[in-house]
Amino acid sequence: MADFHVLVIGAGATGAALAHDLTLRGFRVTVVERGEVTSGTTGRHHGLLHSGARYAVTDPEAARECIQENRILRRIAQGSFEENDGLFVALDDEDEAFAETFLAACAQVGIPTQVLSPKEALALEPALNPQLRLAIRVPDAVMDAMRLPLRFLATAKRNGARVLPFHEVVGFRFQGRSVVGVEVQDHIHGRRYTLAADLVVNAAGPWAGRVGQMAGVTVPVQPSPGVLVALPRRLTNMVINRLHPPSDGDILLPQRRYTVLGTTAWLSDDPDDLPVPEDHVRRILEAATAMVPAVGQEPVLSAWAAARPLVAAHQNANGRTISRSFLCIDHAEEGVEGLVSVIGGKATTARLMAEAAGDLVTHKMGLHAACRTRETPLLPHTAYWQSAVRSQQ
Ligand SMILES: Cc1cc2nc3c(=O)[nH]c(=O)nc-3n(C[C@H](O)[C@H](O)[C@H](O)COP(=O)(O)OP(=O)(O)OC[C@H]3O[C@@H](n4cnc5c(N)ncnc54)[C@H](O)[C@@H]3O)c2cc1C
Incomplete structure (x- = not known):
């Protein structure tokens, strides 16, 4: 050999x-x-060890791969993860209605879930929007990218x-x-x-x-850049996602003493040309503030972009549907x-x-x-x- x-x-x-x-x-x-x-x-991604829950409804194959690897990596790379779990939070009627589909899709690909009342979720994560309707706990974790x-x-x-x-x-x-x-x-x-x-x-x-x-x-390969935003303070101890299909600005996670928010998605031909559009940063901050109101009080420490190496799909695909x-x-x-x-x-x-x-x-x-x-x-x-x-x- x-x-x-x-x-x-x-x-x-x-x-x-x-x-x-x-x-x-x-x-x-x-x-x-x-x-x-x-x-x-x-070297530039969020550092989210996906449970796969984010993709369970829209991309079950990727979700199945994520939960399998999530388990293997925790075993072979002990000490590399903050094993803090994730919460998918429902903030309005639409999110609440999505819960049933989400839970069924997670069950289908073998991702364990736990439904939490607002009181239970706030006991775990006091920084969450107190108006939340419910939260679903999944085995997300945080890694050093x-x-x-x-x-x-x-x-x-x-x-x-x-x-x-x-x-x-x-x-x-x-x-x-x-x-x-x-x-x-x-x-x-x-x-x-x-x-x-x-x-x-x-x-x-x-x-x-x-x-x-x-x-x-x-x-x-279809380069698909996205913007990430860092805040100078750790606002939560868990990974927070919005309970809806993957969209802009719906991930918030603690990275040591900081908070990282993401992300957006567009298509590009040039992975070396990574602008950080102002309106993307604004959209990310707005969406994260809806889940964790303290985000709105924080200055932006930095914002950057990175390009996903996605497998090119059909003509009408965008950075979210691939x-x-x-x-x-x-x-x-x-x-x-x-x-x-x-x-x-x-x-x-x-x-x-x-x-x-x-x-x-x-x-x-x-x-x-x-x-x-x-x-x-x-x-x-x-x-x-x-x-x-x-x-x-
Ligand atoms: C905004 C954003 C957020 C993300 N968040 C997450 C997340 O939280 N969790 C997660 O699991 N995934 C996340 N991802 C996806 C993840 O970051 C990528 O799928 C993964 O990092 C890709 O790794 P790679 O090794 O394939 O590519 P790369 O990390 O880009 O590695 C390719 C390497 O090839 C080198 N290279 C290029 N050309 C040459 C050449 N001619 N000669 C020699 N070397 C060359 C490059 O310098 C580069 O280092 C995110 C992606 C983006 C864009």
Whole structure:
């Protein structure tokens, strides 16, 4: 197995989980990342470990994946989550009427729920709007968006993976119609060179389409940016969602001493062009204030945007209607051997995406090695830096 070298493009949640998956299967692995690790979408999301409840009604496949991974990650990455649960709050007639559909959909995909009276919900979360009609408790949690992928990378490095930050893929090397490596620009040393590989996996998130273009293949990724807002104080101890289909500004969560609010969704062709429209920030603040009135008293600490790497859907889709599930693509189907892409999903489902991509890689190489990531505990995130220090000594 160690004779087979797999090169992974992108050190976001997906590339990090994949490096871990492939090293456990015994492959030799190199990860190249154009910036610092997690500098793409992964380092900028809310940090919500989804229970899947948000998607249960509109996107049951993604919901099923989320609840499965929520359970696995709590097991293999103990200590990485604030296991505080989430509340979906009903504020008006429409929300209240949605409760029945929501509960049935959660039950259908195996997400445990608990209906709380206003009094019970306020006892748990005194900052909630006292006019709430009811709340539904689900196993959401909060994670550190950067440290969880670092744990995947730390474990992969300990198992032999090479991680090269500030190495941007600028072209592909071919033998006939087979990819045999990539051309990288090393931004640290200002040099360009070729890295040979038996197989390349494009895990470049919202940039996966651009990376695919360099190899002459089509990757159906649809960048879908969204805005996030941080407040300088922790207002709740639980994740708060509005009890309605996914919409703008309906998530509020505590991140250590801060509060993060999100989000909006639109479609874009350029994941590097991420404006933060004023009206999005305003809409997010209004929607969050309806759930937690104290939001309206707080100054904005910062606001930023990130682009989801969604799987492109039908023509009339928008950033809300495209599924949060994922796709692995073998580009041999369009005549290019030795190249696989993995797109879509959530940070919550990165391990599952890596399992599917790892299965495809193993199958393509005609090998047999089962995925072991479901049971393998991850090293702490600090081990990522420890192994970096060790390798410099
Ligand atoms: C506003 C918003 C909020 C979200 N909130 C949540 C949440 O709370 N919970 C959750 O589970 N999910 C959330 N998501 C989804 C989640 O953030 C993404 O699905 C996930 O981070 C994508 O990870 P990735 O590794 O596929 O992509 P990325 O993290 O973008 O990684 C791809 C990497 O490839 C690198 N790259 C690109 N081109 C090249 C190249 N040529 N050479 C080398 N490297 C290259 C990039 O620099 C980048 O680091 C949110 C997304 C958005 C937009």
